[in-house]
Amino acid sequence: MAEPDISTGEKLESLKQVARHRPLFMASVLVLSLVSTLLEGIGLTFLYPIITAAQAEGDAVQNADGVTELFFQAYLTLGLPFTLEFLIVGLASVMVVRYSVSFLAKWLSSVLTVEYERYLRTHAYELALGATVSYYDDEGSDDILNAIITQTQYASGAIQQILSLVRQTLLCLMYASIALVIAPVLTVVATVVFGGLTYLIRHVLEPGYTVGDRVATANERVQENVQAGTQGIRDIKLFGMTDHLLSEFRTTIDRYTNSSIALYRNQIAIRSIYELGVAIVLFGLIYVAISRLALSISALGVFLFAMFRLGPRISGLNSMVYAIEGNLPHLVRTHRFIGRLEERQEPDGGTRSVPNPIDEVEFDDVSFTYDGEDGPVLSDITLRIDRGEFVGIVGQSGTGKSTVVSLLARIYDPTSGEIRANGTSIEEFDLREWRSNVAMVRQNPHIFNDTLRYNLTTGRDVSKGELRRVSEVAQISHFLDELAAGYDTPLGDDGVKLSGGQRQRVALARALLSDAELLILDEATSDLDSDLERRIHETIERLGDDRTVIAIAHRLSTVRTADRIYTVEKGRITESGSHHELLRNDGKYAYLHSIQHDSGEHA
Numbered sequence: 001m002a003e004p005d006i007s008t009g010e011k012l013e014s015l016k017q018v019a020r021h022r023p024l025f026m027a028s029v030l031v032l033s034l035v036s037t038l039l040e041g042i043g044l045t046f047l048y049p050i051i052t053a054a055q056a057e058g059d060a061v062q063n064a065d066g067v068t069e070l071f072f073q074a075y076l077t078l079g080l081p082f083t084l085e086f087l088i089v090g091l092a093s094v095m096v097v098r099y100s101v102s103f104l105a106k107w108l109s110s111v112l113t114v115e116y117e118r119y120l121r122t123h124a125y126e127l128a129l130g131a132t133v134s135y136y137d138d139e140g141s142d143d144i145l146n147a148i149i150t151q152t153q154y155a156s157g158a159i160q161q162i163l164s165l166v167r168q169t170l171l172c173l174m175y176a177s178i179a180l181v182i183a184p185v186l187t188v189v190a191t192v193v194f195g196g197l198t199y200l201i202r203h204v205l206e207p208g209y210t211v212g213d214r215v216a217t218a219n220e221r222v223q224e225n226v227q228a229g230t231q232g233i234r235d236i237k238l239f240g241m242t243d244h245l246l247s248e249f250r251t252t253i254d255r256y257t258n259s260s261i262a263l264y265r266n267q268i269a270i271r272s273i274y275e276l277g278v279a280i281v282l283f284g285l286i287y288v289a290i291s292r293l294a295l296s297i298s299a300l301g302v303f304l305f306a307m308f309r310l311g312p313r314i315s316g317l318n319s320m321v322y323a324i325e326g327n328l329p330h331l332v333r334t335h336r337f338i339g340r341l342e343e344r345q346e347p348d349g350g351t352r353s354v355p356n357p358i359d360e361v362e363f364d365d366v367s368f369t370y371d372g373e374d375g376p377v378l379s380d381i382t383l384r385i386d387r388g389e390f391v392g393i394v395g396q397s398g399t400g401k402s403t404v405v406s407l408l409a410r411i412y413d414p415t416s417g418e419i420r421a422n423g424t425s426i427e428e429f430d431l432r433e434w435r436s437n438v439a440m441v442r443q444n445p446h447i448f449n450d451t452l453r454y455n456l457t458t459g460r461d462v463s464k465g466e467l468r469r470v471s472e473v474a475q476i477s478h479f480l481d482e483l484a485a486g487y488d489t490p491l492g493d494d495g496v497k498l499s500g501g502q503r504q505r506v507a508l509a510r511a512l513l514s515d516a517e518l519l520i521l522d523e524a525t526s527d528l529d530s531d532l533e534r535r536i537h538e539t540i541e542r543l544g545d546d547r548t549v550i551a552i553a554h555r556l557s558t559v560r561t562a563d564r565i566y567t568v569e570k571g572r573i574t575e576s577g578s579h580h581e582l583l584r585n586d587g588k589y590a591y592l593h594s595i596q597h598d599s600g601e602h603a
């Protein structure tokens, strides 16, 4: 999906969201960074007394300037001798604390980053699982996968870089402040030159944000292409789509590579231009400081030291900002993705408990239009199903049969009208509880990349006897012996090791294992031969009066024995009755029956 442009406000909002996630943690990182910066400053000013002491050859306090005097007082208070050796020990101690604190700050920053990545992934996945099916219809699962796996990684990269930027900025400010105290004019001149250089570079190079956005988009396309290639591999081979797919892949990965190279090149260019500028400015400043300013040796030493530490950091700062701009789109996109998911969460439903047993289900004047579609798919559907009945729904392809049962399972909710169970709208029931009462078997069920046992039980504890019973009903026992490890045989990616009919039988057994009162079979046995299908249906019908079965079928023999059959045409129910009544009626059902009969299909 094409992403709209990202505004500065949105970028700031994204950063605020990160800060708000773990405010105390974030504050600790900032405080530690500040402390380490102050300690670096104290370490730097140690140069004053050290140079003074070195020059004074043991008589450090003679000719002492203000800063050295301060150190002298501090040493006196602590009862330490004010000698060169003790000054160096003092400097070393400050540095030990400074780097320990800085280690802590960096460590916590990493923890914060990785933790935020985990939060983003878990939260997004949780929301994705709770999102409505219509969200998936709109978005496509490859975009969702990209957002949860790849985007979040870049997003956390941006956070890591921002925290590092904060640490570096604090250090730069500290060096600049010390330099400002020692040589205000020179520092102002240096700031103006560096500022000018930044302005120039910003206007010559394409903004990191734009390039980063291109990288993010290209990356999404690459992932989509790979997913299409791997998931649809059979059709891709059969329809000779490999070359086309590969050429598309090459184009997108070229775009990704070129944008990434541009991003890295610009980052390196910024660093190099800065390093050059900084080197020239530094030597100019040193020349002026030595030849024109009457600075003491110790002041000059500290000034030069500060400048040498400041120079590379300033150039690093700029390429860091550029890199952040490159990664920020991923953070914003991830937040947008989460926002969209939050808007499209399935309602929990009402608070009412589902009646036990469900004596009747009725559709009262139900119409339905898919999100973003113009016209209704279903219009004025009114039907009633009593407990224990076997009801068939037939009609030509695309007339809305699957949509009817999707509404019953609350995959979607009606646009108008009401579906009721025992007289209560099903929207008033707790959604999970309602769904646990509806077991649906689809024509192309999903088979998990796990064992047969897992695919049947979906991870629940089920007794051996129960497993054997449903396997008999769904005729799984017929092919169980052919599986190398019986119930513990892995079925492969989406059940690749099973035939179409075997997959359907696994899904059927899975549905039968649930205690659902309503069993919906949406072309659930279409891949089986008529004989096997008939035997399965006979067994299901014998299961007892407490299970209501709704079967959608193209092959009319599947619903021949149904208590009642509804014919759907262009989203409307046009007739209903038993097989014989509908044949006598000589309407659509009779017509469908006659063409299947003529073509030799069992009807």
Ligand SMILES: Nc1ncnc2c1ncn2[C@@H]1O[C@H](COP(=O)(O)OP(=O)(O)OP(=O)(O)O)[C@@H](O)[C@H]1O
Pocket (backbone or CB within 6 Å): 137, 370, 371, 373, 377, 395, 396, 397, 398, 399, 400, 401, 402, 403, 404
């Ligand atoms: N998620 C969706 N978004 C938009 N339109 C959809 C969606 N699912 C189905 N449709 C449209 O709704 C109409 C009815 O589809 P439905 O699957 O209910 O028909 P069906 O009678 O079960 O068809 P078939 O017998 O081929 O399975 C079709 O025109 C289809 O294109």
